[in-house]
Every structure is written in C-alpha cells, then in structure tokens.
Amino acid sequence: MTRSNATSHPGTRYVVSLLGERHDVEVRSDGTIVIDGFRLHASLAPTGPPHTAASRPPLSGEGYSLLLDGTSFALRARGGHGGEWRLELDGRAVEAEVLDPRAHRMRQLSAKAGTGAKLAPLKAPMPGLVVQVPVEEGQVVEAGDTLLIVEAMKMENELSAPAAATVSRLRAAPGDAVEKGQLLVEFAEAEEA
DSSP states (O other): OOOOOTTSSOEEEEEEEETTEEEEEEEETTSEEEETTEEEEEEEEEOSSOOOTTTSOTTOOEEEEEEETTEEEEEEEEEOGGGEEEEEETTEEEEEEEEOHHHHHHHHHHHHHHHOOOOOOEEOSSOEEEEEOOOOTTOEEOTTOEEEEEEETTEEEEEEOSSSEEEEEEOOOTTOEEOTTOEEEEEEEOOOO
16 A cells, blocks of 8 residues: 555644654544654543533543544543643643744744754654655755655655755665654755745
C-alpha cells in the first residue's frame, strides 16, 4: 500500500510539542490523522456523563475513549492558555502544546529574535526503510518540502522539512534501515536573501 495524495482529504493542521519533541499533525475529516507523515486512523468518543464547569473535578479534564489504528486508549484532556494542554493517556500524565502553523511560526520567530534558537534535527518517527532522499547537503528547503521517503508498515511516508532551513548533513541514504528516534537530517539556518 502506498501513501495516497495528501490533497484528497484536506484537514486541519497543528504543530504539537510533546515530551520534548515537535510533531506535525493533520486531522482530516475522514477520520485519518497524519503525524509526521505517518497516516493513522483515529476516532474519539466522550466517556461518562457530560460535566459542567461547577461539577468537574479540578484538573480532571474531559474523558474520552481514543481508538488509534485499532488500539483503544483512555484519554483525559484539559486545555489551558496559549495552546497548553494537560493530557492523561491510560493514566500517564503529559503536558502538550498544540498550535496552528501560523501561531507556531510566530513563536519560532519570537524565539529566534530573542535567543537565536536552532532548528532541531529530523528524527525517524518510527522504524522503517529509507526509499528515497530527494535533497542534498547544502540545499535550501522550505517548510513542508520532502526530505526523505520512508517505508514503514507497508506504506511510503514523506518526512518533511519543519521550517525553512539549509540541509547541513544527511544521516540516511536510500536502502538504509532506520530505527525510531534515529537522526536523519541536520539543519542550519537558511541564509536571508
């Protein structure tokens, strides 16, 4: 099975920071979620009686049953300010930040102006086989440009540039087997014109 055309089911895009990693997420109307180029089928259903603001226990959040590629999870979620979320997934508490791409870009620009933040390298989101690397070291890429195509679970997945940058080092080549979390591409800031 190969990856279908990304424009067939346009959805809402988000940039999610979770457990120290940044992920590009697209939620599509057909029940598909695309996380860092990997397509998953998901559904979300509320659990228990509806809460009112007065009856909700502190920090409990709303309860849901999350079905992700056939695996069920108990999820509680409570939103905060500035895209901050407190999540509990099967009893494990985590903090997440969920921003639309525009808000994320504004935050990146603010951080860059204030601290000179460096763009994080691209890591493999899951084990797979590199089938194509359509970029070269030294090449300037824009946000969303395809950097690698990785086959995982019999699907070809495009891994994209998270922001405008220069590819400073490629750490994978076609035919390489990669593990989850393996460093694939390092970046340098794109030169301003």
